[in-house]
Amino acid sequence: MPPELPEVETTRRGLAEALPGRVVRSLLVAERRLRRPVATGLARRIEGQSVRAIERRGKYLILRLDSGGLLIHLGMSGSLRLVPAGEPSRTHDRWTLVFREGTALRMHDPRRFSLLQYSARPENDPLVRDLGPEPLETPEEELARHLRARAAGRRGAVKAFLMDGRVIAGLGNIYANEALHRAGVRPGRASGRVRAAEWARLAAAIHAVLEDALASGGSTLRDYLGVDGRAGLFRLRLDVYGRAGEGCRRCGTEIRSLRLSGRGSYYCPRCQS
DNA sequence: CTCACAGCCTGTTTGC
DNA sequence: TGCAAACAGGCTGTGA
Numbered sequence: 001m002p003p004e005l006p007e008v009e010t011t012r013r014g015l016a017e018a019l020p021g022r023v024v025r026s027l028l029v030a031e032r033r034l035r036r037p038v039a040t041g042l043a044r045r046i047e048g049q050s051v052r053a054i055e056r057r058g059k060y061l062i063l064r065l066d067s068g069g070l071l072i073h074l075g076m077s078g079s080l081r082l083v084p085a086g087e088p089s090r091t092h093d094r095w096t097l098v099f100r101e102g103t104a105l106r107m108h109d110p111r112r113f114s115l116l117q118y119s120a121r122p123e124n125d126p127l128v129r130d131l132g133p134e135p136l137e138t139p140e141e142e143l144a145r146h147l148r149a150r151a152a153g154r155r156g157a158v159k160a161f162l163m164d165g166r167v168i169a170g171l172g173n174i175y176a177n178e179a180l181h182r183a184g185v186r187p188g189r190a191s192g193r194v195r196a197a198e199w200a201r202l203a204a205a206i207h208a209v210l211e212d213a214l215a216s217g218g219s220t221l222r223d224y225l226g227v228d229g230r231a232g233l234f235r236l237r238l239d240v241y242g243r244a245g246e247g248c249r250r251c252g253t254e255i256r257s258l259r260l261s262g263r264g265s266y267y268c269p270r271c272q273s
Numbered sequence: 274c275t276c277a278c279a280g281c282c283t284g285t286t287t288g289c
Numbered sequence: 290t291g292c293a294a295a296c297a298g299g300c301t302g303t304g305a
Binding site: 163172263 | 300301
């Protein structure tokens with residue numbers, strides 16, 4: 001299961017408890033070939049800087065430094081962990097950010113879809129600049145209006161629309177499926193044909209599913225040194241994602257699956273129209 | 274602008 | 290049983 005927005009936010013909270021004030025001693029890069037190559041001069045650029053804050057934009061983490069900051073993305077299989085400085089790397093550990101205070105932040109990422117990049121102005125970096133509103137920080141009614149306005153005239157599937165980061169930040173395949181089920185909207189519907197009342201239900205459902213996942217992940221936050229991006233997802237009970245052929249938890253009808261824009265999509269033919 | 278799809282990658286599942 | 294092919298998906302770039 002990939003880290004989605006709630007897992008990234010859980011990770012952010014863990015880092016925010018531990019990192020601010022720490023000073024970067026070194027960056028050890030074991031594998032440069034990630035989603036983008038890790039810049040050669042990155043280590044030198046950040047050594048000696050202290051961590052000011054940890055922010056999140058969609059599924060990107062922003063580690064604010066004295067000057068500029070690091071953009072970090074977990075990709076499909078990445079997870080961050082705080083480890084004691086000097087702990088040996090294992091297979092698939094990609095880089096380790098070592099702090100003077102004796103701890104280190106380590107990226108574990110088997111599939112190398114993760115990203116580590118310095119930016120002088122992280123919030124203006126093209127990677128995050130064009131992202132849509134934060135689903136958890138946008139009031140429900142505003143979110144509903146926004147989605148409806150952006151969907152006008154679009155004929156593509158509503159699930160693909162919800163997964164477009166420029167429309168709304170950080171909603172991945174799993175939670176797009178779950179939100180559509182909670183809202184009673186089929187994933188293959190044309191975005192422009194979803195009605196106002198349905199957008200209202202969708203906005204509420206997006207909030208609900210993300211908050212649920214966040215709540216279940218939050219309780220496992222205090223593992224050893226705190227950060228495990230996986231904890232939340234393992235605890236959230238999914239209603240439709242990956243449940244093709246099984247019974248809908250609400251009505252018992254068999255969950256169906258189809259492919260939309262190359263992505264697995266799941267819905268209940270009775271609960272969702 | 275909108276939309277679909279290839280490509281990146283490796284662990285896991287499926288199918289012969 | 291064993292191996293190869295298919296699958297999984299966030300994001301970007303490309304082309305229609």
